[in-house]
Structure formats: C-alpha cells, structure tokens
Amino acid sequence: MVLQLYNTLTRRKERFEPIDPTNVRMYACGPTVYDFIHIGNGRMLVVFDLLFRVLRHTFGPEHVTYARNITDVDDKINARAAEEGVAIADVTERTTRQFHADAAGLLCLPPTVEPRATGHIDEMTAICELLVEKGHAYVAAGHVLFDVPSMPDYGRLSNRSVEEMEAGARVDVAPYKRSPMDFVLWKPSKPGEPSWASPCGIAEPGRPGWHIECSAMAGKHLGQVFDIHGGGIDLVFPHHENEIAQSRCAHGTAVMANVWMHNGFLEAEAGEKMSKSLGNFITVRELLDQAPGEAGRLALLSSHYRQPLPWTERLVFDSRRTLDLWYELAADADDDGEIAPEVLDALLDDLNTPRAIAAMHVLRAEAAKGSSDAKASLKASARLMGFLQSSLETWRAWRPAGVTIDETRVDALITARLEARKRKDFAESDRIRDELAAMGVQLKDGKNKETGEFETTWETKR
C-alpha cells in the first residue's frame, strides 16, 4: 500500500510522489496569535500532525520537513493589544505560549520549523519587488497590489473564474485598485501600528497584507516548489489562492505545492460551522480542562478529515472510554509490536482515521481475548497515531481542571470498604461508596488479572 492523498488542486485522490524522498516538505498555515485557539484550529493541528507522523513513518523521521508558521502581525493582534493596553509583543508572546501548550496538549509533535511572520519581513518585501518587476503587481496609494488579471489561471485551486468572482463580488473595491479582485501585498501603516520600511519605492513605512507571509515563509524554508500545503477548507479562497498567485508569479513556477490538502469544519449544534465570528466555539484550553488531550485528539480524528465533524460532549466522553480500554490493555504489552497493516493501510489511504480506529477496535477485542500479538500491535498502532503517549498511571491520574481529590482519604475509605465487604457488612460498604460518590469518586470493583484477587480501583466521575 502506498500513500494516497486527496488533492484539492485536482479534486482527486492521488498517489503521493515526493519531489525528494530524502526531504519531504510540507507546510501548514498556523494560527494568528491573538487569542486562545479553538477546537477547529485543533482539528487542523491534529490532522496535519498525523500526516507528519505518517510521512515520518513512511520516509524516515529525518526525511520530513514540516513548517507550520505563526502569524504575529495582523490587525486583530493590534486591536487586542490596544484593547488590553499592552504592547503588541506581549499579546503575541503570551498567545504563542498558550498555543504551544495547546498543541502539545493534543499530542502534536513540534513542527520541524515554526517561522514567524515578523522574522520574514525582508522576504516579503523581496516578493513584492519581484512581483512588481515582473509585471504581476503595482504600486498605488502607498499599497503594493497583486494584479490578478496578469495571472491567466488565477482561481484554479478554488475552481472559479475571475469573471464569476467579480459577478458575485462582495469585496469593497478600493478606488486605487485596477481590478476589483486585486489584493493587497503591502499596505501603509497608520501611526501606532507596527511598520517596516516599504518596498517598491514607497516612502512611507508599511506592513504586509494577509497572504504574503505564507508565501515568504514557505519559500524560505521549503523552497519555491514543495510537496504538500495544508490548512482548513475555508482557506482555499482567498488565502491559498492568493498565496499560489504570489508565489508562482514571483518564482515563475507551474505550481507552488504539488498537493493541497484541506480539512473540513467542526460543527457546533444544529449543524452549524463552528467559528470565531459566530461565537459558537470552544477553545482547546477548555477541552483540555475537561478531558485528557488524547481523548480530544481521538475525538478530532473520529471522522475523516475532509468531512464535517459534529462536536458533542458525548464524543469526547466516548473517546476517553475507548482510550481507557487501550491503555488498560497496552499497559503490559511488548514495546516491539508490529503496526497493524489494517491500521497503516487505512492511514495511507488519505488518512482514513475512522477505518484505522475501527481496526484498532478489532485489535482491542483480540487483545482482550488474550492475543499478545494483538496487544503489542494495538500499542504500536496507537503510538503511530499519537495515542498511548503516557503511562497507564499518568493516564489514570488525569483530573479535570479545578478538581482536587484527597487521594489519601480515598484510599483509606476504599480500604475501610473492603474490610466492611469482608465482614459482609454491605450497609457500611454501600455507605462508603456513596460517600466517595459524593466526593466525585467512582469506584470500579474487579479482579486482579494476575492474582485473581478482588480489588477496587477508582476514577473521577465523568
């Protein structure tokens, strides 16, 4: 089985052929750092992290370069800083720290490189110069604007023609634009806004437009043409379309990236897109407060990445239960198990995570019946996908944010209950169980697998 990926550019699933198998290069559009990310951003992180892991497995960990940028210059950041009365850098640094914690919380590996927009201003102005030089951009009223009609196949990624877009255009047409679809590469800064020396002979200082930072960073870290570019489906137009326009016209290449991948949306209740502007979102931080990160990760991978994913508390709950079973079983599994072919095949088939997870359920059942091969395979397969990343003890010790339980007291009560049970004093035994329940502790009676002895474990109520 070879890796196949769905390519937005061709609207087909295609066999993945890297430009250079010793250096497979992928780029994903990371966050604009002005606030906590929400779980839709989390889905993108997890999906491309999984792809990163699959590529590393296929081509070797040292043969994959994953660039995921941080956009730290943007109007929303400026607005947030003004609102809080703090320096812009305070907002971007704090939010970047939060973002790193959230990404790690969802078990995402750090990308190979994590470029920041503000560190690539020179590359951005260079692209502006190049585009003006080549007749694909022009200067007007202190702006550098991309000249959309100068690019014959503009709109190929989103499958729309300039005429169509103009027909339904809701964009404000600034008077200095030659064509309504032209977009900003560089714009003047107002006093108090971050600013840099402008390119193309513009005297006033300015700042970059929205799309140019990705062209600059991808070009610098991955080259003029690279393998995979990803992001949320809402980025297809205009963001990725414009990135493509800038990069291809500046570099004179036929493509910017060979494969374009886009993940679908999370849906809030009523099948509505979850988004910041609608306000119907929950943050990754809130998710990580109420469930272990791996449960959130499993929930985010529970439908195929291109499909919409209805988000419910139930989904997170079920995901956590599933992981409970995997953790319990894998605890004493061999570390050198084989990744199950069914799991790997599913992942290689355009990251078919629901199929991979179904295969894991089958392995789990076999492992539960006593197959040590299945058990080791379950562990290896789960690890490939970014699960079972901690010990059983750590997994069990997870607590929701704000919940503190006096474990010494819990242990004492459990011991007292076991003694009461031995005396067949079930009234007392049940009373203690109720007392623990009131503390938010759920008891689980069972038999020790090895000794066969009766034993009681516990967890926080869910």
Next chain:
RNA sequence: GGCCACGUGGCGGAGUGGUUACGCAGCGGAUUGCAAAUCCGUGGACAUCGGUUCGAACCCGGUCGUGGCCUCCA
C-alpha cells in the same frame, strides 16, 4: 446569483457495483452481595424518483433536504 460538499441503522461514522465495517446506546447473557466497570453475544441502514446493469446504498440523471465558500476564519 456563482462555485463546492454532503444526505447510511436511535446517535456517531467508514465503505462500496454481488460477501460483517466499527463505536456508543438498546436487547440477551457472564461476572457481582447489589451497583458501576469489564467480558461475550445480538436485532437494526443506505433521502427520494427514474435510468444503466444479470445485479446498485455504491455508476448516471432529476427531485427534495442540509451545510460550506464567494468578507476575518482551521
């Protein structure tokens, strides 16, 4: 208005021209002092109408419905 997805059992969710997806819930059983947890087993589906085909949930067309993009957005 233009472009693009999607419509599978109570819920979630893969798949696909002819054979079990899978999970949760339900039901039955095992276990348990009783629960919970766990384990085993099990019923139940392919929006609608036509067409192609020996055979379609899967291909084609119409209809109905839902959602997304076209503006900041993962």
